[in-house]
Amino acid sequence: MKILTGNNLKTGAVVWWDGQSWSIHVEDAVDVGDRADDIISAEEAARRVVGAYAIDGEKDAQGVRPAHIKDRIRALGPTVRPDLTLKPADPEAGNWVI
Amino acid sequence: MYKYDQYDQAMVDTRVAEFRDQVNRRLEGHITEDQFKPLRLQNGLYLQLHAYMLRVAVPYGTLSSAQMHMLADIADKYDRGYGHFTTRQNIQYNWIRLEDAPDILADLATVEMHAIQTSGNCIRNISSDQYAGAAADEVIDPRPYAELLRQWSSFHPEFLALPRKFKIAVIASDTDRAAMKLHDIGIRMVRNDAGEIGTQFYVGGGMGRTPMIAPLIRDFVPLDQFVTYSEACLRVYNRHGRRDNKYKARIKILVHELGAEEYKRQVEEEFAHLQGQGIEPPLAELERIKACFQDPAFEAGAPDEVDASDPDFVLWTDRNCHPHKQPGYISATISLKPVGGIPGDASADQMRLMADLAKEYSFDECRVTHAQNIVLPHVRKADLYTLWRKLDEAGLGTPNLDRIGDIIACPGLDYCSLANARSIPVAQKISERFAAQEKQDALGELKLKISGCINACGHHHAGHIGILGVDRKGVENYQLLLGGCEGEDTSLGKITGPGFDEDGIVDAVEKAADVYLREKQEGERFLDTYRRIGIDPFKEALYG
Numbered sequence: 056m057k058i059l060t061g062n063n064l065k066t067g068a069v070v071w072w073d074g075q076s077w078s079i080h081v082e083d084a085v086d087v088g089d090r091a092d093d094i095i096s097a098e099e100a101a102r103r104v105v106g107a108y109a110i111d112g113e114k115d116a117q118g119v120r121p122a123h124i125k126d127r128i129r130a131l132g133p134t135v136r137p138d139l140t141l142k143p144a145d146p147e148a149g150n151w152v153i
Numbered sequence: 154m155y156k157y158d159q160y161d162q163a164m165v166d167t168r169v170a171e172f173r174d175q176v177n178r179r180l181e182g183h184i185t186e187d188q189f190k191p192l193r194l195q196n197g198l199y200l201q202l203h204a205y206m207l208r209v210a211v212p213y214g215t216l217s218s219a220q221m222h223m224l225a226d227i228a229d230k231y232d233r234g235y236g237h238f239t240t241r242q243n244i245q246y247n248w249i250r251l252e253d254a255p256d257i258l259a260d261l262a263t264v265e266m267h268a269i270q271t272s273g274n275c276i277r278n279i280s281s282d283q284y285a286g287a288a289a290d291e292v293i294d295p296r297p298y299a300e301l302l303r304q305w306s307s308f309h310p311e312f313l314a315l316p317r318k319f320k321i322a323v324i325a326s327d328t329d330r331a332a333m334k335l336h337d338i339g340i341r342m343v344r345n346d347a348g349e350i351g352t353q354f355y356v357g358g359g360m361g362r363t364p365m366i367a368p369l370i371r372d373f374v375p376l377d378q379f380v381t382y383s384e385a386c387l388r389v390y391n392r393h394g395r396r397d398n399k400y401k402a403r404i405k406i407l408v409h410e411l412g413a414e415e416y417k418r419q420v421e422e423e424f425a426h427l428q429g430q431g432i433e434p435p436l437a438e439l440e441r442i443k444a445c446f447q448d449p450a451f452e453a454g455a456p457d458e459v460d461a462s463d464p465d466f467v468l469w470t471d472r473n474c475h476p477h478k479q480p481g482y483i484s485a486t487i488s489l490k491p492v493g494g495i496p497g498d499a500s501a502d503q504m505r506l507m508a509d510l511a512k513e514y515s516f517d518e519c520r521v522t523h524a525q526n527i528v529l530p531h532v533r534k535a536d537l538y539t540l541w542r543k544l545d546e547a548g549l550g551t552p553n554l555d556r557i558g559d560i561i562a563c564p565g566l567d568y569c570s571l572a573n574a575r576s577i578p579v580a581q582k583i584s585e586r587f588a589a590q591e592k593q594d595a596l597g598e599l600k601l602k603i604s605g606c607i608n609a610c611g612h613h614h615a616g617h618i619g620i621l622g623v624d625r626k627g628v629e630n631y632q633l634l635l636g637g638c639e640g641e642d643t644s645l646g647k648i649t650g651p652g653f654d655e656d657g658i659v660d661a662v663e664k665a666a667d668v669y670l671r672e673k674q675e676g677e678r679f680l681d682t683y684r685r686i687g688i689d690p691f692k693e694a695l696y697g
Contacts, residue, residue: 065180066250067204105186106200123627125566128575129202133567135495135577139233139248 056086056114059094060126061107069129070104071119077104079141081130082118120151127152154217154518155300155445157265164308165262168269172196173255180252195275197268198254202570205249207257208271213281213299213323214242214521221508221519223264228501231257236504237568238489238497240561240612241320242280242521243271247568269307274315276306276387280322282330283522286446287484287530289476292344295325297443298352298379301434304442305380312387316394317402319387320359331523332639334358334367335615337404338386345373352379356386356416357408360609364645365405368413370420378424381432385424389416448479449516449531455481456535466541468590469552474537483534485515487527487544488551488559492588493581496562497525506547514540523612524561526554557587557599557666561612565605565622566629572605574622574629575655579603582659587666596666599679602637615639617680618665619646620658631658635665635691636683647688650696664694 058081059072070077071084072094078084087094091109098104111122121127132140134149142148157165172192179189193199197208209224216224224244228236231253232246239245249257261267270278279299286294302321306312312319322331325342333339339355351373358367374382390404393411408416457480461467475484487507490496499507507527511519514536515529522528532540544550553559560583563569565576580603587593602616606623613619619634630652637646653661666679668691673682683691 062200062204065252067200067248069203099186102180102182124629125202125570125572128566132203133577134575135567135581 056112056119057088057091057109058084058112058119058121059087059091059107059109060084060121060129061095061098061104064102064105071130072098081121084112084119086112086114117151124152154215155212155296155442158441161265161304162262165265165267165269168196168267169255169258169262172258176251176255191273193251193254194272195269196254196258197271198249198251199272200570201247202566202568203247205251205254206568207246207249207254207268208239209244209246209261209266209268210271210278211243211266211521212303213279213285213296214283214523215296216511216519216521217264218508218512218517218519220264220266221504221511223260223266225501225504225508227257227260228504235498235500237495237564238499238521238525238527240523240525240563240610241278242283242523243278244521245564247564270303272318274317274319275313276309276315276319276321279303279306280320280331280336280523282324282326283486283520283528284330284475284484284530285325285520286448287475287477287479287482288326289478290328291325291342291478293325293342293350294446295323295342296446297439298340298342298376299323300442300445301380301439302383305383305434312391315387315391316396317399317404319390319404321383327641329639329641329643332612332615332643334643335360335364335612335639336367338383339367340379340383342376343373349375351375352382354382354386356420357405357413358643359403359405360612360614361403362400362607362609363403363405364609364614365409366643366645367405368408370413370417377433377436378428380434381427382420382424384432385420385427388423388427389419393419449518451479451482451531452533455479455533457481459483459534460538463538465545465552466538469541469545469550470537472552472556473554477531479531481534483532483537485529485532485537485540486522486554487529487549488553489526489549490553490559490584491548491551492558493585495577496560496580499527503547503549506543506549510540510543524559526559553593555598555600556593557596557601557618558584558593559600560584561600561602561616563604563606563611565603565611569605569610571608572622573607573624574605574631576603576605576611576620576622579620579622579631579655579658582655583662586659586663595670597678599666600639601662612639613637614645615643616646617678617683618662620662621648623652625652629655631655633658633661633665633695635688636680638680649688649692661695665691668694
């Protein structure tokens with residue numbers, strides 16, 4: 056599947072396209088098929104996102120997982136600071152990245 | 154320390170107002186990201202892996218207590234309670250909101266700080282010896298000259314759009330503690346046979362994907378001509394540096410392709426042309442700057458002995474302190490490399506403590522080192538034990554300067570959008586593997602440096618042991634290099650062979666260390682043994 060990610064223009068937060076808007080949770084990401092360029096153009100023009108790009112992802116029982124480790128680190132947070140990730144209370148969260 | 158005059162303050166304040174307007178125009182849609190990106194980069198604001206990242210300039214690594222306090226306040230108010238000290242003696246914040254950036258710059262301006270010269274194809278923040286003005290072995294205090302270069306290079310209209318970024322280091326001792334020959338220009342202040350002080354110019358060094366050691370271009374430039382000579386070096390580069398290929402645009406490529414002799418010939422020609430054109434600043438301005446760097450009020454006759462009754466304190470003193478030019482004083486390094494810690498990171502509370510200790514024990518001054526530690530340059534030996542106790546209680550008393558645990562590491566894939574692999578977890582695992590004091594004692598001086606990509610922000614080329622993280626089909630892989638050195642005997646590390654996975658690279662480092670322990674002769678450091686026996690015994694141990 057193709058999913059979209061970028062950063063919130065104002066806050067810089069990593070965000071994922073959920074079909075309607077941008078979510079900070081990669082689990083909400085949807086397959087955009089071949090519509091990536093159109094969505095990115097519209098959303099960047101609307102100043103809702105900056106630096107958006109399409110990546111490969113996979114969907115399994117736990118939800119959407121970016122194919123590349125760089126985007127998995129973006130999705131969760133730095134592996135060396137679990138307290139700063141989106142799942143600070145989950146000791147197993149880092150395994151999802153690696 | 155340098156104190157802003159009305160012009161410095163006006164420049165920085167004006168810049169804040171200008172950037173505030175630029176940010177507002179971006180948020181309101183009056184300018185596009187393509188238009189805005191070079192503007193934010195000129196103010197140190199990058200878009201990184203998790204958020205905007207702000208890099209704040211620390212000219213030649215020097216900070217007052219008030220400035221360090223402000224860095225702590227910014228970490229708490231606008232970021233997530235910490236900052237990362239970098240290999241260019243700066244500090245970075247990883248979680249910045251674009252809408253906050255102008256306020257941060259305004260706060261910085263209140264303590265004479267900014268984020269200018271921390272990005273873009275300009276002359277970057279000038280770096281220097283962390284012991285400048287304190288070291289017993291320097292011929293002159295290099296800081297006034299580094300400051301002069303800062304003022305000359307800030308907003309220099311001719312050098313705002315160079316072919317590529319440009320890094321200058323200034324030192325004033327035979328011992329190189331600033332990786333001077335791995336800079337675009339390395340300036341060493343020297344005394345000639347006639348007793349006059351001048352500058353040597355090394356030009357065309359650098360790390361990155363094409364590491365090169367800068368050749369000596371001029372062995373003596375009189376002090377009253379060294380800005381003009383710098384301008385000549387830059388002019389030749391600006392004229393002929395390659396703008397067609399980003400990867401061949403650094404001055405090291407130009408010097409290499411022209412040859413050092415031809416580059417020097419062109420610089421000398423330009424230098425002759427510039428003579429008499431008023432490039433050098435007025436002497437009065439240099440004197441005004443020098444007046445800011447007068448020695449602090451050292452106590453005459455301060456006791457020169459250090460209490461040796463506590464063995465842990467003695468260990469820290471032996472490892473982390475450096476001789477001072479003033480009897481009774483010493484320079485103390487605060488290691489930001491606790492066992493298993495993140496190299497270069499400091500919490501806001503740690504910054505505040507270091508600021509307070511600098512005020513109380515080091516004449517209100519501290520320094521950021523290119524090895525990502527903090528120095529208190531002027532500590533009375535009689536105060537050293539009390540200082541150490543306070544550091545140790547706060548987890549800042551690690552006695553590992555220049556030991557294997559004192560690892561330089563870039564932010565790597567945990568934070569950097571350019572990285573191919575994570576650096577920090579590798580540093581943490583190596584630090585833990587070699588945590589035992591007896592292991593570090595046996596290994597002695599061993600500088601280990603880790604980069605998460607070929608851009609070499611972690612200086613892996615210059616590590617006695619270097620590690621380069623690469624991406625192998627989506628999987629992190631780590632190459633091992635041996636034999637690099639950033640000192641006066643600069644050398645570049647050689648790759649040993651195929652890379653390793655995350656755990657494998659830690660084992661590989663241990664195997665290399667074991668070869669050293671087996672082969673070393675009396676008085677040899679790891680680097681000395683490597684240079685004597687070559688890479689083959691290490692390869693044999695690593696790959697069998």
